[in-house]
Amino acid sequence: MPSREDHPVITLHDARVLVVDAAFTEHARGWLRVQGTLIVGVGAGDPPPLPDGQSEQRIDVGGDLLMPGLVNSHCHLPMTLFRGLGEDVDDRLFRYVLPLERRCITPDTVRTGTELAAIESIRAGVTTLADMYWFERTIGEVLDAAGLRGLVGQTLATFQTPDQGSIDEGFALVDELVERFAGHPRITASIAPHAPYSTGIEVMQRVADWHAAHPDIPVQLHLAEMVSETEWAAREHGCRPVETVDRAGLLGPGLIAAHCLFLTEAERDLLAERDVRVAHNARSNAKAGRGIAPVEALRARGIPVGIATDGPMSGNTLDLFAQFGPVAMFQKLAGGSRAPMPAREVIRMATLEGAAVLGLDRCIGSLEVGKQADLIRIRLDDPRVQPVWDVYATLVFASAACDVRDAMVAGRWLMRDRQVLTLETPRVLADVAQVARAFGAEMIRLDGETP
């Protein structure tokens, strides 16, 4: 293996730099230096010269913003293929989503949907994501080829899934996934029991046992998302959903809990006590009419909360910028004041705190020396964002995914000037069109009419 000195050096200069460290350091005009996969320098003013003889590639970013790549802390990538289906209909999961998946989801459609999702994510400045779905090995392979970073969570459920005939088969898929990505620098396998109501305490117990033997593998779970879930826990176990997870022994430091809408004060305390981390799906929850997650209350207890898009059949896109406004607005609405959830906290959640949710904050999430070079470059010259008085407010309330110009993961450019470099966009869009045509007939059969 070559020594670090052999790796090429890239120095980005004349940049506005948001470090997103504990002090929210901002360089109005600064620079950042990458060597190999790592950030090796960052600062204000002009970049210092390199030691004698070392060459570098210098890139003038012309006042654009450099910031850490965004972290999407919960999604179902292949559901890009279903975006816009089943809108405005309550009680969709069992009536609509799962039958659709059983008919349409195969390794091939998963591949195509994930390729589309990867392109969309890169173009929105997302460099790391946590996915949970079916045929997760395929998803991991696509993310790897796309150059993205992520957790890939093989989902387990007791209902009939597209990829497993039994829970035993589900665990076999998990084991295969873990083996496939063992030691991978960017792709981390994860085990994802679907939800308390869709696995039951026994399966969650088995996951807890499995997790005890694999303590480094994160667990992903939908939790406290639906009223029907609360009713299930009361009816079946005489308790609340969080307690079913706790009884199963799964409520611990390895757990990433998505949604967490319906929580009592005691449950919030318990999540904090057990070092659970939370993925907040603002738009998806609101579109479902379910409510506003108590994000301020959870963060006040020290619980890391990341921002998430959920699957595109629920939230329609994988665009984290489209979440920023809602994340802020919902907490202000819930608090009855402008004060909750200031813009810079939203940006922290989308980067460093999202990385902490995924257990990756020592590796990514801020532009600090020694971290992986996962970063995005954002233009600030669109008339829609000018003038820039407060760059965090600009990012949260005025910027858009299309302002992301470049994206880098582990020192590798995934996008330059809005062109994704790691996937062939026209070929993927053609594949998507073909899959959508094939889906057409299934859609009609499902509900008796074209959805």
Next chain:
Amino acid sequence: MPSREDHPVITLHDARVLVVDAAFTEHARGWLRVQGTLIVGVGAGDPPPLPDGQSEQRIDVGGDLLMPGLVNSHCHLPMTLFRGLGEDVDDRLFRYVLPLERRCITPDTVRTGTELAAIESIRAGVTTLADMYWFERTIGEVLDAAGLRGLVGQTLATFQTPDQGSIDEGFALVDELVERFAGHPRITASIAPHAPYSTGIEVMQRVADWHAAHPDIPVQLHLAEMVSETEWAAREHGCRPVETVDRAGLLGPGLIAAHCLFLTEAERDLLAERDVRVAHNARSNAKAGRGIAPVEALRARGIPVGIATDGPMSGNTLDLFAQFGPVAMFQKLAGGSRAPMPAREVIRMATLEGAAVLGLDRCIGSLEVGKQADLIRIRLDDPRVQPVWDVYATLVFASAACDVRDAMVAGRWLMRDRQVLTLETPRVLADVAQVARAFGAEMIRLDGETP
């Protein structure tokens, strides 16, 4: 004046056409024909040939969407200059916004701020807007030059404003505005008492008298926006804000009421009875932590409700696409279900119903023969929106302002391929930068620290 036959004909074909008529007519592959300022044909399939000898310009839009231009039913355009200032601070109006305006707002800064706003609006597919601000004549002149359509409302208030030393002077500005734009085909003067609490019943009575003499001039008013307003009405008049407007004789068919958050059931009924129309500022209201306007309840009573951005110091942008998601989500949140506010209703509010709020629905708001040719062309080939199963859901939850390719008002192209044709964007951005530098010192003096 030339006869209509002398006007050039433009035929757009191979378009997906959203008519936004009562039946929500959609042509999966269709065409639209413009002659002079008017839509003279629209339909499915291929455009029929013109009568012998008539020439036309044919434009293949390659499957892009054609739909009516968007209507922003309430804004304060020059406040683009203040976007991102005073974030996360409660009680801003008297502590922050008004002092800032007194120091910084002149005809020159209004011109620059409005030029920036016009560019931003056109690029977001907004072709018609209702503004209320100071130095409104200048705003009308900029909108006219930009080729936009709009109501321009000279604001009146009893607090010290940047443009009037007394209410008499305010009325003089209104009269001047009305004279300036009399008979203008696109710019309509409007009278805009600021709000009940900031004008008082006597001034509102004087506006009502003035309006009785000018029944065709729309009235714009902030109404039922703040808890402090409800407290003012109770304290000063022993009633609710809506009743103060009613006592003044101003609650009638000419009134466009912005916000309408805090309304009793009886007040909702009264607004419907009096043919008042409402501008809904979803993001602005939510960012202020004020609440969710009862849009479903108002529309159920037959009240036309338009979508609005409010000023960019409150809502940060003039991008109506950024409102679509919140408009839908907030009603679903308030209703506790996915069912309220289906996507196509959001699109109706942003077009035909918004036009009705402004009193322009016989002239614009849908792509029907005989209406003004105010339309936008939107690309549907971005990976973020593909595949398109439900084009209304696509527009509301996945599309973005940057997808708007072309914009036309009254048969004139204001933008082609994202280039605004009626204003020089680089010159305007340079002017904005200069104004922002000049503002800098004022900002520092205002709060003792840089905002």
